[in-house]
Amino acid sequence: MVAPHTEPIDGATTEVIRHHFISAAEEMRMTLTRTACSPVIYEVRDFGISIYDSRLDLVAEATGLTRFLGANDYSVRKVIDYVGREGLGPGDVILSNYPYWNGAHTSDATLTAPVFAQDGGQPFAFLCVRAHWADLGAKDAGYVIDSTDMHQEGLVFPGTFVFRRGEPIREILEIIRFNSRSPDIVLGDFDAQIAAIRTGQRRLAGLLEKFGGDRIDAAIGRILAHGEAAARRALADIPQGVWSATDFLDDDGITDEPVPMKVTVTHRDGRFGIDFAGSSPCVAGPVNLPFGSTMATCKVAFKALTTPGEPSNGGHMRPLDVHAEPGTLFHATYPAPTFTQWTGIVALELIFKALAQAMPERLPASSGGDVPGFMMIGVHPDTGSAYAISNNDAVGWGATTRHDGADTLNHPCQSIVRNTPIEVMETRTPMFFDRLEIIPDSGGAGRYRGGVGLRRDIRFLADGEFLTVMKKTKTRPWALLGGASPDATRTILFPGTSRQRTVGTIRVAVAAGDTVSIRTAGGGGFGLPRERSPADSAADIEDGYVTGSGAAPDLGGPAVKAASK
Numbered sequence: 001m002v003a004p005h006t007e008p009i010d011g012a013t014t015e016v017i018r019h020h021f022i023s024a025a026e027e028m029r030m031t032l033t034r035t036a037c038s039p040v041i042y043e044v045r046d047f048g049i050s051i052y053d054s055r056l057d058l059v060a061e062a063t064g065l066t067r068f069l070g071a072n073d074y075s076v077r078k079v080i081d082y083v084g085r086e087g088l089g090p091g092d093v094i095l096s097n098y099p100y101w102n103g104a105h106t107s108d109a110t111l112t113a114p115v116f117a118q119d120g121g122q123p124f125a126f127l128c129v130r131a132h133w134a135d136l137g138a139k140d141a142g143y144v145i146d147s148t149d150m151h152q153e154g155l156v157f158p159g160t161f162v163f164r165r166g167e168p169i170r171e172i173l174e175i176i177r178f179n180s181r182s183p184d185i186v187l188g189d190f191d192a193q194i195a196a197i198r199t200g201q202r203r204l205a206g207l208l209e210k211f212g213g214d215r216i217d218a219a220i221g222r223i224l225a226h227g228e229a230a231a232r233r234a235l236a237d238i239p240q241g242v243w244s245a246t247d248f249l250d251d252d253g254i255t256d257e258p259v260p261m262k263v264t265v266t267h268r269d270g271r272f273g274i275d276f277a278g279s280s281p282c283v284a285g286p287v288n289l290p291f292g293s294t295m296a297t298c299k300v301a302f303k304a305l306t307t308p309g310e311p312s313n314g315g316h317m318r319p320l321d322v323h324a325e326p327g328t329l330f331h332a333t334y335p336a337p338t339f340t341q342w343t344g345i346v347a348l349e350l351i352f353k354a355l356a357q358a359m360p361e362r363l364p365a366s367s368g369g370d371v372p373g374f375m376m377i378g379v380h381p382d383t384g385s386a387y388a389i390s391n392n393d394a395v396g397w398g399a400t401t402r403h404d405g406a407d408t409l410n411h412p413c414q415s416i417v418r419n420t421p422i423e424v425m426e427t428r429t430p431m432f433f434d435r436l437e438i439i440p441d442s443g444g445a446g447r448y449r450g451g452v453g454l455r456r457d458i459r460f461l462a463d464g465e466f467l468t469v470m471k472k473t474k475t476r477p478w479a480l481l482g483g484a485s486p487d488a489t490r491t492i493l494f495p496g497t498s499r500q501r502t503v504g505t506i507r508v509a510v511a512a513g514d515t516v517s518i519r520t521a522g523g524g525g526f527g528l529p530r531e532r533s534p535a536d537s538a539a540d541i542e543d544g545y546v547t548g549s550g551a552a553p554d555l556g557g558p559a560v561k562a563a564s565k
Helices: 011-035 066-083 171-176 183-211 213-236 291-306 343-356 424-426 535-541
Strands: 047-053 057-062 093-096 108-117 120-132 161-165 241-249 259-268 272-273 320-323 373-379 386-392 431-438 452-461 466-471 490-493 501-502 506-511 515-517
Touching: 011 047, 011 057, 011 120, 011 183, 011 213, 047 066, 047 183, 057 213, 066 093, 066 108, 066 120, 066 291, 108 183, 120 183, 120 213, 120 343, 161 171, 171 183, 171 241, 171 272, 183 213, 213 291, 241 343, 259 424, 291 320, 386 424, 424 431, 452 466, 490 506
Parallel strands: 272 320
Antiparallel strands: 047 057, 047 120, 093 108, 093 161, 108 120, 241 259, 259 272, 373 386, 373 466, 431 452, 452 515, 466 506, 490 501, 490 515
């Protein structure tokens, strides 16, 4: 082990080293996106890349799916505990996707690799590259929405060496190949992750050669201490107290019963605690959340509240405590299914809902409720190749005490994650997009209006399966200080036919000529609607965000539930 950070180091050198770590992580990200095979990685950016020191404290991260980065913190410790440090050598890479250790579902494969000095010894750093793999042999192609235990969700690796001393372990890679419906894409993405790791190893080797282990270690000490101090300064400006909030997931994927969630946030004496006591026990379906994923959700909320403008490191999270009892919705234990990770998305809004009681001026109203996801699965009629292409649609963001919510953006939990371009979906699947537009009146009314959602009409040109993942379609997003709650997200299957119905999460067979329409939620309003300025109201109508009728067209009900005063 490297000795504790004790050697003094000046601030300028510390900053150079800190930016070198961040640059290395970003170069790893660029390597991954330029070499990956799956659009979910190179287009959507469904990945997380992290660099850790010898004590497994986060030193730097690349921009990616926000909740993956916090999950890497949990995963790297579990993986190294499992395989042990003693047998690690240069060029080793370990694969993990065991959900209860990896902090995600089985399709989110994490590669962990040590970084050694040229003279060997113990690792002085660790790299993690996590990315969503197209298929690992789960019971269903694409996304699993109704599994009842972990073993239906795909091939599992607790912490398995896939490279030893720089050489791939062919037998393990062949197991992956023969258990995947999309082996070329999966192994191509695996190669891209390996390339990202090798990039990181080269950059850190150069850093070590330039500055030496002692100076790097001392710099990391200052980086982490600064992160902790910044978080504590921010906490000092936040009221102390205890606040709770409740909400519901639509269902667990097996029954139609809503799944209750509760959070209690405590800020006292420099500690910030998030406790999910009172939430549902583990349920039959795959909405249970591994504890690593729960911790990651809480880290996103805490970081947004305290140090949103600083690149993350482990010091920022030192004042944070997270608790969820094993065997409950937010601490899944074997063999509970965990594939549908939408619980964490809804939980992020739940944490903010609790905090908004104490500081509504610092938080927005709810943004859309969750991430409206959809996917088509099948065999392409032109190429004969299997496909499973997904998209996460945009929602309206919640209004704040100072301005309207943003219109049709990816949910705040997703950071720089993007939707899948129409050009990709229309060329790789037999989906054709007849309509993509904002939904007037879909944002909650208020002194400041919630952002509007979008409408996406899809026509299928060939047979296949269509799948949606949405877990906040039966209850509306919340508003603040008298604002209005918008209508929830919904999907209309086969509109205009005798089979028309409105659904949330579903997997359904579709045929050529069938259509569906996705209507995503707007954001909650802030303040009383009657307090909105006449100029802003007139601009809303002129710009098409509001019709003036108080109801969105063709949505099956009023979209603006404004208070009368």
